[in-house]
Amino acid sequence: MLKKPLHQVAGHQASEGQLGPLIDDSGHFYKPLQSDERGSNELAFYTSLSSNTRIPDHICRFFPVFYGTQLLEASDGSGLHPHLVLQDLVSGHLNPDSGSPEKKLIQKFSAKDVRLALRKFVSSNAAIDSASDLDCSFASVVYGGSNGILAQLLELKAWFEDQTIFHFYSCSVLLLYEKELALKGRSSGAEVKLIDFAHVVEGRGIIDHNFLGGLCSLIKFISEIHTTPGEYTNKACLQEAEKNQFCSENGINE
Template identity: 55%
Template structure:
């Protein structure tokens, strides 16, 4: 039984009369294959990437597993349609906080039609893509079981300044995400989500090292998903923070040239996250996290 994903934060979403991705109960994600060259291009990328022995294992872990293509009943009621069958990146995660970051100051490839370039260029200019090298496409942050998720709309994340991007990156790892909107984000979870030997920053740096050398592919309009589980952090466990690259409809051969567009955006994102971790007045995370964990334990035990 296929169903609409609960934790999709960007892209086309399935609904009545709307074509979008679906998931099943076994951990697979069904993405509709676009009917034009974008669909065939993405399928070709996954096929090439999954069989490319030059890609090291420590890099393949940053990409969704690919299970081929399959005809399934489309979400828009149009009948059986081809779908990419991929790994469901939030499968078995409890209330995951998710952020979609589109990488690159340019989201269009030189090979595409002029009309499409103009469409992308308009979005790039209206967002932070051109001047930061990345933009936020969507996010959800789990607050608590009573409040659920804080999930700003597209309009809220569409045209952010550098300071606003920094604010959202802080809110993503804060305990006071949406309450007291005028208060400074406490960055309570920054040290254990962004920091550490297995945190998001470490993973981004590992990915950066590969992009400094790889000339096989050029990635346009590709996103990095950041995922972690706040409830695990509250209970004193690791938050299972990880990054995954998604959306490969605009990947082209690198032809021996480094992908400076993607690499530049990745370096910019790394800089922003590094600054959050190295600004103690904004991220007094350790003491605050301890207080938050104690509060969570007390509420679980019914104490006051």
């Protein structure tokens, strides 16, 4: 019994006339294989990942489990279409009462936007407008601790400092936790996952500086919030000023 996911973090939403992912009740996520080279590339990556013995187990857990491919009736009713069968990352987490906060981060967000998103993500009053009033009350149970997001990101970073197997262009980092547990001040079941591998290429012996740098930056931003959750810095504003200065020096008007 397949259905369209309520919470969807990877790829396009399934909708009328558009091919989207499906889920079942057993924790599987069916992602339509893109028909161009992005599809074959993503399949090649998952195949390589699941058979490559050089990737340690503690790193494999950062990726969705891959169960193979399956021909399924497409979500738009257009007939049979090949799907990647993946672990549904949200299914284990979803709590019908409070929902499961999740944040998908990609590398091209501005530093200002990422800082704000990371503060909202762990705030019990995330709906408010004023960034400086965000309480960041879940920062310690979500970001901190030996199983928290910071610890997981540091583990991932250590691997990226060494691995030259893959370059993860346009890959996303997904952060998840259980709000119900965080509200009780308990270990929040926080998870870091990498998703979207349509643009992964071979590393050819070279470190993936771009992704490694994204991780370093994410770790820095989260460390700041974890260390001083109540302190909202004016860095974003300063950086706007810096930008304007550089633009004007180059004679660029925007």
